Amino acid sequence: MKKCISVLLALLMLFSCISTTTLSALEKKEDTRGIAIVFDNSGSMYVDGLQAWCRATYAMEVFGSMLNKGDTLQIYPMHPIEVEGKEYTMDNPFTITDASKANVIREIYTKDAKGTPIESVDAAIKGVKKLNSDKKYVIVLTDGDKFYKNGSEMNISNTKKELDKRFEKANDDLMMMYLGIGKDVVMPDTKQSDNFISKKASESEDTLSALTEMCNHIFGRDTLPKNYLS
Numbered sequence: 001m002k003k004c005i006s007v008l009l010a011l012l013m014l015f016s017c018i019s020t021t022t023l024s025a026l027e028k029k030e031d032t033r034g035i036a037i038v039f040d041n042s043g044s045m046y047v048d049g050l051q052a053w054c055r056a057t058y059a060m061e062v063f064g065s066m067l068n069k070g071d072t073l074q075i076y077p078m079h080p081i082e083v084e085g086k087e088y089t090m091d092n093p094f095t096i097t098d099a100s101k102a103n104v105i106r107e108i109y110t111k112d113a114k115g116t117p118i119e120s121v122d123a124a125i126k127g128v129k130k131l132n133s134d135k136k137y138v139i140v141l142t143d144g145d146k147f148y149k150n151g152s153e154m155n156i157s158n159t160k161k162e163l164d165k166r167f168e169k170a171n172d173d174l175m176m177m178y179l180g181i182g183k184d185v186v187m188p189d190t191k192q193s194d195n196f197i198s199k200k201a202s203e204s205e206d207t208l209s210a211l212t213e214m215c216n217h218i219f220g221r222d223t224l225p226k227n228y229l230s
Contacts, residue, residue, distance in 0.1 A: 041053065052181045066099065066215055136173065140176075146186070177217070179210055
């Protein structure tokens with residue numbers, strides 16, 4: 001009799017352990033993502049025929065459309081933008097947390113497009129670090145060949161050095177990405193790694209493959225939403 005009771009107690013303890021383990025697995029929280037996008041809305045992005053602004057807007061909307069519950073996407077424009085009647089700047093980024101709201105990104109309006117300030121990258125890095133997210137990303141979308149620092153235009157060599165200086169901050173806690181849009185865009189010399197990748201979209205058709213790879217790194221998916229495939 002005692003032997004039967006002992007066996008029964010052992011089985012109950014085993015069942016309890018299995019149930020607890022299963023419950024813990026079910027309750028495991030998916031990592032949340034904080035994504036800061038540097039949006040180059042300088043004058044060259046709006047030159048007739050180049051459509052660089054269109055590619056950048058498309059890219060931002062794709063990232064926004066793939067957000068999961070708990071994710072945050074912030075857009076840091078190089079120059080003030082208006083969205084739904086409100087103004088946003090690199091110090092006050094436009095933010096969305098709901099993938100179903102991603103289409104509002106196409107309504108972004110740039111009032112006064114000027115140069116390409118490197119400070120916008122600094123603002124994005126600083127801002128995303130403040131987010132209460134498990135994984136953090138900074139994505140730079142630009143067609144720039146020469147960036148500005150403290151209001152003064154840098155040459156291509158110094159532009160690369162300043163970009164590299166910032167991208168070298170990429171680490172296990174902060175993944176950084178660079179999408180160069182256009183044939184003449186400056187590309188950083190930073191060595192690509194698990195924490196930093198750079199892509200160039202010389203033509204519109206190059207944008208899709210670049211975005212697919214970037215989204216795979218961020219969301220673990222290599223397929224974009226169907227309505228963004230064309």
